[in-house]
Amino acid sequence: MPELPEVETIVRTLLPMVLGKKICAVQVLNPGSVDGGENLALLVGGSIVGIRRRGKLLLADVDGVAPLIGFAVHLKMTGRLFVYPQNTSSGPHTRVILDLDDGQRLFFDDARKFGYVRALSEIGFRNWSFWNKLGPEPLELPPAAFVNLFTGRRAAMKGLLLDQQILAGVGNIYADESLFRAGIHPRTKAVDLSCAQLEALCGHLKAVLEESIRDCGSSIKDYRTARGDAGAFQNKFRVYGRGGKPCITCGSALASQTIAGRTTIFCPHCQPE
DNA sequence: GGGATTGTTTAAAT
DNA sequence: GATTTAAACAATCC
Numbered sequence: 001m002p003e004l005p006e007v008e009t010i011v012r013t014l015l016p017m018v019l020g021k022k023i024c025a026v027q028v029l030n031p032g033s034v035d036g037g038e039n040l041a042l043l044v045g046g047s048i049v050g051i052r053r054r055g056k057l058l059l060a061d062v063d064g065v066a067p068l069i070g071f072a073v074h075l076k077m078t079g080r081l082f083v084y085p086q087n088t089s090s091g092p093h094t095r096v097i098l099d100l101d102d103g104q105r106l107f108f109d110d111a112r113k114f115g116y117v118r119a120l121s122e123i124g125f126r127n128w129s130f131w132n133k134l135g136p137e138p139l140e141l142p143p144a145a146f147v148n149l150f151t152g153r154r155a156a157m158k159g160l161l162l163d164q165q166i167l168a169g170v171g172n173i174y175a176d177e178s179l180f181r182a183g184i185h186p187r188t189k190a191v192d193l194s195c196a197q198l199e200a201l202c203g204h205l206k207a208v209l210e211e212s213i214r215d216c217g218s219s220i221k222d223y224r225t226a227r228g229d230a231g232a233f234q235n236k237f238r239v240y241g242r243g244g245k246p247c248i249t250c251g252s253a254l255a256s257q258t259i260a261g262r263t264t265i266f267c268p269h270c271q272p273e
Numbered sequence: 274g275g276g277a278t279t280g281t282t283t284a285a286a287t
Numbered sequence: 288g289a290t291t292t293a294a295a296c297a298a299t300c301c
Contacts, residue, residue: 032297056280074280074281076279076280076281076297077278077279077280077297077298077299078278078279078298078299111298111299111300112278112279112297112298112299112300113297113298113299114279114280114281114296114297114298130281130282153290153291154290154291155290155291155292156291159291159292162280164280164281171279171280172278172279172280221278221300260292261292261293261294262279262280263277263278
């Protein structure tokens, strides 16, 4: 569930709690939650000097553990990052624990074990294909560049928005919400959209992402900030999770269909085919 | 107990 | 080769 706004919120809440802290122990409770890369234990002794986001990926910069330069976390569906006080014991879904030199403990919890932590060296980072193939950041993309990403594509817009190699950070929630705001049917092929329509979609996508970041993201079920607080943007969904309910604009029943392999909610009246 | 849930990878098709 | 689509996978909850 954590998409761009949720990961961004975790970055912002986590940063002040861990910046400058030293990692004094690494505990892996579930080896499957560690993804390839380098040995996580080699992070011991390093100092956290940065927390960043790229797409849906959280990146921690760690100094003093050469050749390692940090680690990445992908939360996938149910991953969470929390900072707990000293002596907090692991929960049923705790997969990795980093102990910090002030006694605090950084927990990676993940009920369904889809997410991962990955230790990075400079070389490993450079050769990480997932990283290398990520598309541009939507919030930093000029409208003309956004249009270029999609022009000539024959696939449905819904699927293209979800493709991390085209655009990084958009998931099911913000794909549906931005298409609704732009009045575009999710099955519309990119090639059938005008330049103006694509530019409008760009604007609506940025707006919905920024609004959600302001609300600390959307908490459907699992997502929480690094402080454990729920976000509030789930209360402002116009279509996501509202299949069968009346459209906010016109009152028609919202449709629910599988498009590009995912449940998609849209208004058949406001987003005509 | 079956269906829903999600992002990513891989394979197959165009 | 590039693009698109589908299936597989991870595991749990309700």
